[in-house]
Amino acid sequence: MATGLDQLKHIVVLMMENRSFDHMLGSLTAVNPQIDGITAGLSNPDTTGAMVPPQPLAEFQGQLDPDPDHHFPAVDLQIFGGDTSPGRQANMQGFVKSYFNQQRDVGHSQKIMYYFAQNQLPVLTTLALEFAVFNRWFASIPGPTICNRAFAHYGTSFGQVGMNVFYVMEPYKSIYDRMIAAGHTAKIYYYDTTSSTMEVVNLLQNEPKLFGTYQQFLSDCASGSLPEYSFVEPNYSDHDGDDGEEVASDQHPDHNVQAGEAFIASVYNAVKQSPLWPNTALLVVYDEHGGIYDHVPPPNCSPNAPDGFTASANDTGLGVPFAFDRLGVRVPAILISPWVPSGTVVSGRVFEHASIPATVTKFFLGSYAQRTAREAAADTFVDLISLDVMRQDCPDFG
Amino acid sequence: MPTKPTPPQSAINKDRPVNTLLKMQMEHLHVAEKRLPLRHHTDIYVNAIKTEGEAAEYIRRVTEAIHAAHAEAAAKRARKGVISIAAEADEGAERKRGKKKGKDKGKS
Numbered sequence: 001m002a003t004g005l006d007q008l009k010h011i012v013v014l015m016m017e018n019r020s021f022d023h024m025l026g027s028l029t030a031v032n033p034q035i036d037g038i039t040a041g042l043s044n045p046d047t048t049g050a051m052v053p054p055q056p057l058a059e060f061q062g063q064l065d066p067d068p069d070h071h072f073p074a075v076d077l078q079i080f081g082g083d084t085s086p087g088r089q090a091n092m093q094g095f096v097k098s099y100f101n102q103q104r105d106v107g108h109s110q111k112i113m114y115y116f117a118q119n120q121l122p123v124l125t126t127l128a129l130e131f132a133v134f135n136r137w138f139a140s141i142p143g144p145t146i147c148n149r150a151f152a153h154y155g156t157s158f159g160q161v162g163m164n165v166f167y168v169m170e171p172y173k174s175i176y177d178r179m180i181a182a183g184h185t186a187k188i189y190y191y192d193t194t195s196s197t198m199e200v201v202n203l204l205q206n207e208p209k210l211f212g213t214y215q216q217f218l219s220d221c222a223s224g225s226l227p228e229y230s231f232v233e234p235n236y237s238d239h240d241g242d243d244g245e246e247v248a249s250d251q252h253p254d255h256n257v258q259a260g261e262a263f264i265a266s267v268y269n270a271v272k273q274s275p276l277w278p279n280t281a282l283l284v285v286y287d288e289h290g291g292i293y294d295h296v297p298p299p300n301c302s303p304n305a306p307d308g309f310t311a312s313a314n315d316t317g318l319g320v321p322f323a324f325d326r327l328g329v330r331v332p333a334i335l336i337s338p339w340v341p342s343g344t345v346v347s348g349r350v351f352e353h354a355s356i357p358a359t360v361t362k363f364f365l366g367s368y369a370q371r372t373a374r375e376a377a378a379d380t381f382v383d384l385i386s387l388d389v390m391r392q393d394c395p396d397f398g
Numbered sequence: 399m400p401t402k403p404t405p406p407q408s409a410i411n412k413d414r415p416v417n418t419l420l421k422m423q424m425e426h427l428h429v430a431e432k433r434l435p436l437r438h439h440t441d442i443y444v445n446a447i448k449t450e451g452e453a454a455e456y457i458r459r460v461t462e463a464i465h466a467a468h469a470e471a472a473a474k475r476a477r478k479g480v481i482s483i484a485a486e487a488d489e490g491a492e493r494k495r496g497k498k499k500g501k502d503k504g505k506s
Contacts, residue, residue: 239451262405
């Protein structure tokens with residue numbers, strides 16, 4: 001075992017909202033060709049048949065309004081380009097068509113192909129280049145937020161492909177319950193009570209003691225009292241806080257992307273300045289792509305490791321059921337630790353949000369039977385903490 | 399050292415129409431609110447909420463209510479615990495006194 005892995009005692013996950021890999025990190029292929037981002041030749045047809053290439057014209061706010069559709073039927077169109085035949089192949093050719101459906105404006109629909117230039121996102125791109133960036137981290141479901149976040153908490157969405165209220169079904173427990181039942185510590189930090197959490201009906205309603213605020217996270221980092229596992233939620237709304245106006249930092253369109261950059265930097269700085277920095281791994285990941293273009297077709301899930309649930313034809317909105325046998329669109333994911341080699345690009349392996357409870361369970365609990373076969377088979381990521389000597393060159397954000 | 403970006407003041411818009419995510423968060427909180435004791439219910443009509451600022455106020459009120467309801471329940475359980483411990487102690491003392499009385503009676 002690498003010395004770095006020997007030192008690991010805390011895992012922190014920050015889950016942002018609704019941006020695809022190519023949109024946020026696609027520009028980095030020009031810096032490091034191992035990063036699978038934007039290259040020449042990529043395009044999507046618009047509704048006139050003209051081919052629209054990705055362009056570095058993304059704006060921080062005001063461009064993706066209305067919020068691009070990312071519910072199950074729309075994502076199906078984005079991934080398959082409108083092909084509904086039985087033997088269809090994912091081709092990622094339906095993003096412009098899908099966005100056109102919302103405003104019937106050809107020019108506006110092309111904006112779904114825009115991505116950020118590296119210098120626009122100094123925090124996320126620096127972290128991606130300085131630590132480990134995943135070339136193949138996918139949303140768990142080709143659908144929206146709630147069901148995808150459920151995979152991060154439970155390793156399954158209990159058959160949900162949408163935003164509806166869902167309930168935990170036995171024998172599957174949340175990763176927090178698993179940890180606490182085994183004598184470990186775990187916590188979800190929402191930004192504040194005004195932003196609250198996206199895990200309302202099960203965890204907040206029944207176990208509010210699992211939750212802390214972002215201020216408590218900062219304080220726990222500073223005092224070296226982080227739980228073994230922490231899940232951090234950004235601010236989901238513009239609202240009045242105790243110290244004045246708070247800007248949404250989740251990066252959900254049409255919230256300001258720079259505010260999210262500042263929040264990611266704040267989380268990173270808090271961990272890096274903590275006495276627990278040598279013992280902590282921070283994963284920054286996005287819940288789903290938010291309807292925004294990515295060029296990598298999501299793979300099928302292994303038939304040998306089923307989720308075990310099926311969404312009905314009515315729930316999918318497509319007239320056919322979904323057996324949770326395909327992943328969602330690729331999202332940015334970065335693993336940060338002073339024991340991760342600079343410039344690591346994780347290729348040839350597939351990760352999804354079930355990899356989060358899978359990793360935390362494997363690392364802290366060892367064998368654990370009461371989970372879906374899909375979670376049990378999900379790839380885990382602490383092996384990337386591979387250095388024997390702790391880095392002293394990790395970046396700071398002023 | 400890379401600089402942490404600062405969004406412009408114009409980034410904040412509490413009058414922005416509520417997005418789908420916040421709508422669903424409110425729906426989930428509404429489900430949770432209905433399960434709280436009546437005294438913790440808000441008087442906010444969820445379907446009338448149109449802006450992010452309004453949504454945030456509802457989300458805060460219900461989140462605080464959930465925490466308050468659980469804190470109350472925990473305090474009640476603790477009080478019950480204290481009362482039942484005290485009652486047991488009283489019963490024990492009563493039993494002791496009864497025994498002693500009986501012994502004293504025998505002596506006389």
